[in-house]
Amino acid sequence: MSRILLLISLFFSAATFAAEDVYTGFFSNKAVSGYDTVSYFEGGPVQGKSDFKTEYQGAEWLFSSQANLDKFLANPEQYAPQYGGYCAWAIAEKDDLAPGDPAYWKIVDGKLYLNYDKSIQGKWEKDVPGFISQGDLNWVKR
Incomplete structure (x- = not known):
């Protein structure tokens, strides 16, 4: 039993440290819960789509369109x-x-x-x- 608890604590510790730069939750690797961060700057948040995604700072970022993905890729620090x-x-x-x-x-x-x-x-x-x-x-x- 103690081995299982040790493995669980190591897993959550590693996951916590790996995701520290970007919040993704415990059971996801999606930044901003899968919302399109560019959309916040263009009228309000909309959910991203798996067709338009990239990886940045160890997390998966979803976008509602290719145009928004391209904007993010051109300057991720502006939109993250x-x-x-x-x-x-x-x-x-x-x-x-x-x-x-x-x-x-x-x-x-x-x-x-x-x-x-x-x-x-x-x-x-x-x-x-x-x-x-x-x-x-x-x-x-x-």
Whole structure:
């Protein structure tokens, strides 16, 4: 029994470290839960399609069209969410890697930020510049 627990803990530890740069969840390798990150900059999020995908920073990124995939490939840092898609508030306030939910987002100064849920996004919106400043400092330390 202890061997099984050890193997499970090693598996989850390795998965956690491998996916640390980009949030994908435990049982997926899809960044932003499979949403097309370019679409956030063009009116709002839409689900990506497996026909239009690429790998970036160890995660699979899906897009709704070849045009959006091409835009991402030309400049992934412009379209990838900040803090690897983890919750912007959690990075700033707690220096913690909480999941970002693609439904709770905001573009600030041309950058995409995700938050954990509606309540957390409300907290984040009370001091967006302050949280971004602190989040940037915390993220660089990782």
